[in-house]
Amino acid sequence: QxxxxxxxxxxxxxxxxxxxxxxxxxxxxxxxxxxxxxxxxxxxxxxxxxxxxxxxxxxxxWQMPFGGHQQICHNKYISKMPFIHLLPAAIYRFILKIGNEKANCISEILAIKEHxxxxxxxxxxxxxxxxxxxxxxxxxxxPHYEIKFGLKPRLLPNCISGLRYLRNYFxxxxxxxxxx
The missing domain is CATH 3.40.50.150 (Vaccinia Virus protein VP39)
Incomplete structure (x- = not known):
């Protein structure tokens, strides 16, 4: 407080x-x-x-390229793989394990997938x-990407934001x- x-x-x-x-x-x-x-x-x-x-x-x-928070992974390849979180949980877990991710990271990533x-x-x-x-x-x-990556915030265009389900990917x- x-x-x-x-x-x-x-x-x-x-x-x-x-x-x-x-x-x-x-x-x-x-x-x-x-x-x-x-x-x-x-x-x-x-x-x-x-x-x-x-x-x-x-x-x-959830469906956006990094909606699974995979950027928190320590493996430099896995952390940059867009949409990997959309794979079935068993395959995703296997990739995280072979990428030598720690158990607590795998647990957090799979909890986000579940929730x-x-x-x-x-x-x-x-x-x-x-x-x-x-x-x-x-x-x-x-908007956070301006500080993180120097990218200017951009709203999703109306032609996409009105498309149910598809808008989640963008x-x-x-x-x-x-x-x-």
């Missing part, structure tokens, strides 16, 4: 912490793809928001949790503003 003149910033496990008030803003950035029970997470976010409060949720679409999230799945969970989508931005070039980052 850090106290500020205009408010308080809390970095906490949303499932374990007891909060004594509601919030204007809840931020979950690059988190939901690691959570098994997405419905529980978004329901909890909804409970914590003031009626006029907003939640920012950002995540990489993956697509744009369509996320939007279904939002609706079933009682939240409303106030704004959505799907990025072809993730959305490197999905930003949502949600409200109760």
């Amino acid at each position: 850090k106290e500020r003149a205009n408010g308080k910033f809390i970095c906490s496990d949303i499932f374990e912490t007891k909060f004594d008030k509601h919030f204007d803003l809840v931020i979950c950035h690059d988190v939901i793809e690691h959570i098994a029970d997405k419905q529980r997470l978004l329901s909890r976010v909804s409970e914590l928001l003031r009626p006029e409060g907003m939640a920012f949720i950002g995540f990489p679409a 993956r999230i697509s744009i369509e799945q996320f939007e279904r969970v939002v609706i079933s949790s009682g939240l409303k989508i106030k704004n959505r931005s799907l990025y072809f070039i993730n 959305s490197t980052s999905c930003f949502y503003l949600l409200q109760r």
Whole structure:
């Protein structure tokens, strides 16, 4: 927790912490793809928001080239292999093992595969949790890539962002503003 003149910033496990008030803003950035029970997470976010409060949720679409977070691998070839995470789990595990990845890395990578999230799945969970989508931005070039790689952020063109399922392969980052 850090106290500020205009408010308080809390970095906490949303499932374990007891909060004594509601919030204007809840931020979950690059988190939901690691959570098994997405419905529980978004329901909890909804409970914590003031009626006029907003939640920012950002995540990489599962099917995008590095949606499996394989860039965390230590093997220089595996870490640069786009779409490898879309292989069946047994084949993916085998490749990670022959690439000499450590057991904890393999475990993390396979957990992300198990907990993956697509744009369509996320939007279904939002609706079933009682939240409303106030704004959505799907990025072809993730805003973080400007700092990491010197690439300018680019929104996914409307002609692709409107194509269900296909847009998941091109959305490197999905930003949502949600409200109760």
